[in-house]
Amino acid sequence: MSVRALLHAPASARRGEVVEIRALIAHPMETGHRRDSEGRLLPRDLVRTLEARFDGELVFAAELHAAVAANPYLAFHLRLPASGLLTVRWAGDRGFAHAESVRIEAT
Amino acid sequence: MNATTTRRSLLLAGAGALLVVRPAAATPEAMRAAIGRFAGGATPRDGRVQLTIAELVENGNTVPVEVTVDAPVDQVRRIALVTEHNPSPEVAVFTLGPLAGRAAVATRMRLATSGGVVALAQLADGSVWQQRVDVLVTLAACVEG
Numbered sequence: 001m002s003v004r005a006l007l008h009a010p011a012s013a014r015r016g017e018v019v020e021i022r023a024l025i026a027h028p029m030e031t032g033h034r035r036d037s038e039g040r041l042l043p044r045d046l047v048r049t050l051e052a053r054f055d056g057e058l059v060f061a062a063e064l065h066a067a068v069a070a071n072p073y074l075a076f077h078l079r080l081p082a083s084g085l086l087t088v089r090w091a092g093d094r095g096f097a098h099a100e101s102v103r104i105e106a107t
Numbered sequence: 108m109n110a111t112t113t114r115r116s117l118l119l120a121g122a123g124a125l126l127v128v129r130p131a132a133a134t135p136e137a138m139r140a141a142i143g144r145f146a147g148g149a150t151p152r153d154g155r156v157q158l159t160i161a162e163l164v165e166n167g168n169t170v171p172v173e174v175t176v177d178a179p180v181d182q183v184r185r186i187a188l189v190t191e192h193n194p195s196p197e198v199a200v201f202t203l204g205p206l207a208g209r210a211a212v213a214t215r216m217r218l219a220t221s222g223g224v225v226a227l228a229q230l231a232d233g234s235v236w237q238q239r240v241d242v243l244v245t246l247a248a249c250v251e252g
Binding site for chain 2: 018019031033052053054057058059060061062063064065066067068069070072073074075076077079080081
């Protein structure tokens with residue numbers, strides 16, 4: 001199953017500069033509280049966690065609950081230590097897992 | 108109850124086949140309990156946290172929300188969002204790592220009914236700070252249908 005996700009970061013920034021990172025992933029965030037037309041409870045299907053690391057070191061992590069809107073969007077900030085690779089991993093119910101990476105050059 | 112019935116009717120008319128069942132709603136008590144779990148024994152104090160959210164929301168399905176903490180980023184351990192009137196009080200908990208650049212986060216949340224939204228921040232010294240905003244929702248999130 002292909003997952004649509006967007007990881008937005010500047011391609012380059014000065015060493016030590018604070019840059020905004022935006023992460024968006026296509027996902028219904030089914031709450032587990034809704035029922036279908038037959039009255040059956042729709043099983044919970046959430047993205048539960050997001051973790052952003054820069055060359056392995058933690059930048060930002062999020063624990064998400066049903067009250068996060070569908071297609072979870074998060075914006076946070078990285079202090080760029082050097083050139084490297086930013087990787088964002090999402091994980092959720094039903095074995096959901098996805099990762100996106102973007103390289104950021106320090107100037 | 109009448110308002111709920113009307114909203115159900117509207118939802119049914121609009122959404123067609125979806126059966127609408129209202130789950131047990133989180134209460135102010137449930138939200139206080141969630142705050143207590145986050146605070147870990149500390150008593151949250153007002154201040155140092157800025158919660159930016161519209162006070163009048165037309166569409167509760169996706170409500171932009173931003174939390175900024177007035178503290179050096181390396182002094183901020185965790186940030187949380189909780190709410191009173193969704194089926195469960197927790198919205199999200201954020202952890203700032205060693206490479207975090209600012210004690211700020213933005214996301215989009217759901218609001219099932221009008222009520223209080225509280226942003227919390229836990230600092231490295233264990234103190235917990237909060238800001239509450241009361242939000243009026245005209246079209247609730249479809250957590251119910």
